[in-house]
Amino acid sequence: MRISSIDIGSNAIRQVIVEVNPHGQWTTLKKFRAPLRLGSDVFSLGKISDAMILEMIQVFKKMAKLEKKFQCRHSIALATSAMRDAKNKAVVLRKIKAASQIKVQIISGHTEATLIQQAIFKSNIINDPRVLLLDIGGGSAEYTFLENEKILSTQSFPLGVVRLKKLTHEKTENVQALARKYFRKMHVASHLNKVDCVIGTGGNFDALSKLKVQLLKKTPSTHLSATELKQIKNIWQKLSLEKKMQLKIRQDRIDVLDYAIELIQLTMNEFQIQKIKIPMTGLKEGAIHSVLTNSLR
Helix, strand or coil, X not given: CEEEEEEECCCCEEEEXXXXXXXXCEEEEEEEEECCXXXXXXXXXXXXCHXXXXXXXXXXXXXXXXXXXXXXXXXXXXXXXXXXXXXXXXHHHHHHHHHHCCCEEECCHHHHHHHHHHHHHHHCCCCCCEEEEEEECCCCEEEEEEECXXXXXXXXXXXXXXXXXXHHHHCCCCHHHHHHHHHHHHHHHXXXXXXXXXXXXXXXXXXXXXXXHHHHCCCCCCEEEHHHHHHHHHXXXXXXXXXXXXXXXXXXXXXXXXXXXXXXXXXXXXXXXXXXXXXXXXXXXXXXXXXXXXXXX
């Protein structure tokens, strides 16, 4: 059985096509990514522009061709923060469906966090008593606190990197001021003041895992200490744009990674966290798990 899973985020649209064996294990057949920053439109205009809609239609046509080429039995397309906030989302979804036959489902921040949780639970990476699952996207950040693998709270906040870039450029508030508005809510909901480990998902954490290898010359890339994160930040901020573009990370990540690093550091300081685990899994994989268990249709 072959499944196509599409994540329509605020910073990019990503697709993965997998082949699943009878035991529920899968092999990745194809990955596709289009760097369409929907958040730039939505967080400034309140809607997706006509020009962006045309670009999206072309991207979805290509993804539909890939689904046909690989004979996918199931196709799931999930849209997150930017699409949730877009005033013209109904029109956009209709146009995408008409052009590509792909039906996009807009999910809540809570559902987004739940699917990411599924992916992380399946990765068997949790082995600390108190854990924070942190997914930083373009439009929102999902915080899920666990104690002995039991979920204490799941909350979604408008702290995605594309949104933070816009807010800090337009207002006098900085990332710290914006983030601290929500830290008290996290403490109250989770009853935790200290966390043993943060498990980070999303393209920003994936970029940091690559920078650990490239800038610090250290492995494994799936683990990062608070000290290593600080070292990466210090080196990263001194690099010219030309040098940054020579590194093996997405070019559309370069202008927002500073916001991600600051949010991660603020969170780690707030909850006294010293280590990060990066499982290289997330929403797309959680959606596949949900298809396999029939919990998402």
